[in-house]
Amino acid sequence: MDRVKETLERKVNDLAQMLLRRDGIVIEKSADHMDELQYASERDLAIQNVDYESAVLREVRSALLRLQNGAYGVCDDCGLAISPKRLKAVPWALYCIQCQETAERQYLSRGECDAELPARAAS
Numbered sequence: 001m002d003r004v005k006e007t008l009e010r011k012v013n014d015l016a017q018m019l020l021r022r023d024g025i026v027i028e029k030s031a032d033h034m035d036e037l038q039y040a041s042e043r044d045l046a047i048q049n050v051d052y053e054s055a056v057l058r059e060v061r062s063a064l065l066r067l068q069n070g071a072y073g074v075c076d077d078c079g080l081a082i083s084p085k086r087l088k089a090v091p092w093a094l095y096c097i098q099c100q101e102t103a104e105r106q107y108l109s110r111g112e113c114d115a116e117l118p119a120r121a122a123s
């Protein structure tokens with residue numbers, strides 16, 4: 001479990017740094033006189049990335065808390081154990097693969113944009 005904690009803490013640091021850097025990029029770009037359309041799409045992309053990274057950061061922090069209170073590796077929805085394979089791929093996963101897929105299907109069926117889904121597994 002200590003290795004997991006280490007991995008999660010490193011991930012929190014990485015994401016926090018990334019978010020700090022992106023903040024800098026967004027501010028810097030807004031001061032430039034770039035082609036407006038290109039600027040808008042780059043800014044949208046940056047904001048999307050920030051949203052995604054913020055969401056992952058929340059998940060990783062939540063996983064660290066669960067590690068502390070012994071709930072790590074248990075699906076937050078159905079309460080069943082998350083498969084070790086999934087935890088190896090996404091150590092901060094809060095949901096088992098079935099619940100994650102159900103959530104994604106529900107989300108998509110509401111006609112929302114896929115890119116806005118906050119809790120996607122990291123690729």
Ligand SMILES: [Zn+2]
Pocket residue numbers: 075076077078079080095096097098099100
């Ligand atoms: Zn589940």
